[in-house]
Amino acid sequence: MRLIVFTDLDGSLLDHNSYSYDAAKPALDLLRNRDVPLILASSKTAAEIAPLRAELGFVHCPAIVENGAGLLPAHMSLNASSGEVSEYQRIRAALKQLPSGLQGLFVGFGDWSDREIATQTGLDLKKVILASKRFYSEPGLWRGDDGQRQEFETWLEKKGIKARQGGRYYTLSFGATKADQMRNIIDDLGWRDRPVLTIALGDAPNDIEMLEAADRAVIIKNPHGPTLPALSGEEAYPDHIIRTQKSGPQGWNEAIQKLFGQIYSNDAHRQTQNPKSQGD
Incomplete structure (x- = not known):
């Protein structure tokens, strides 16, 4: 069976405060050793994700950027076409046209x-420059009440702009989601020789669609935001959707190791029961 892992970054693979992934290194080694693709899926920009992807050792894998609004192809350091830049400019232009209220x-x-930006994110100025190279979306903070937020979202939808709450920011884009890009990546892989099993990990509302689209979903504990509601199928298939007791990379590490133990144990059992399948 072929596995592919999709993961959110901030608050999931990366610590919410320090942005460190040190606690997840054992599970990352496991993925690399078994040649399992790791697809980073974040609200971060292509410029931010490209060096992180290379540092993690998964430059051969595509990455989902700016909350699903764009895709960073494998081996590419930065995707910066003029069309992508204009999407960001269109969002900023729409914000200037908002009703006075x-x-x-x-x-x-x-x-x-x-x-x-450095104060808001905790990033150093060098990383702030990368975070500001936006092509598809605009993250930010909401300062109004719930009624105003509904009015804001309704107004944006008339412009074709969607708003989604992440673990840290409220992000505006033209509607593509992490789940949309997830399906595109699986289709592009063209795997036909063996079944494909997808694992997705995330901690925030903007991860829900990706989590629900995966064969196995991991909800990382998020002490910095509201607990995610029950996902579709969570009660019916509790073994397919798990919630970690630890947050950030600690929870990520434990979940990956637990799932891999289950999946490869079951796969080995199937091979034993049906030896002919090894040569198929």
């Missing part, structure tokens, strides 16, 4: 200086 309630990266 909604003006200023959403504050995004485009409203902050580099130092303000």
Whole structure:
């Protein structure tokens, strides 16, 4: 059986505060040793994800960027076509056209200086430059109430813009999701020789569609936000959707090792029961 892993970054593979993945290194080694593709799926930009992907040792895998609004192909350091840049500019232009009662309630990266972004994110200024190279989406913070937020989202939808809450930011884009890109990547792999099993890990509302689209889903404990509601099928198939007791990379590491133990144990059992399958 072929496996493919899709993972959120902040609050999942990366620690919410330090952005470290050290606690997940044993599970990352397991993926590399078994040649299992790891697809990073984040609200981060292509410029941010490209060096991280290389550092992790998965440059041969595509990555889902800016909350699913775009895709960073395998082996590519940065995708910066003029069309992609115009999407970001269209979002910023739409924000300037908001009705007066909604003006200023959403504050995004485009409203902050580099130092303000550094203060908001905890990133150093070098990484802030990468985070600001946005092609598809605009993350930010919401400062209004729930009623104003509904009005804001309704107004944006008329412009074709969707808003999704992540683990850290409220992000605007033209509607593609992590789950959309997940399906595209699986189709592009063209695996036909063996069954494909997908694993997805995430901690925030903007991960729900990706988690529900996977064969196995891992909800990483998020002490910095509300607990995710029960996913579709969670009660009926509790073994297919698990929730970690630990947060961030600690929970990520334990979940991957647990799932791999189950999956490869079951696969070995099937091979023993049907030796002919080894040569199929």
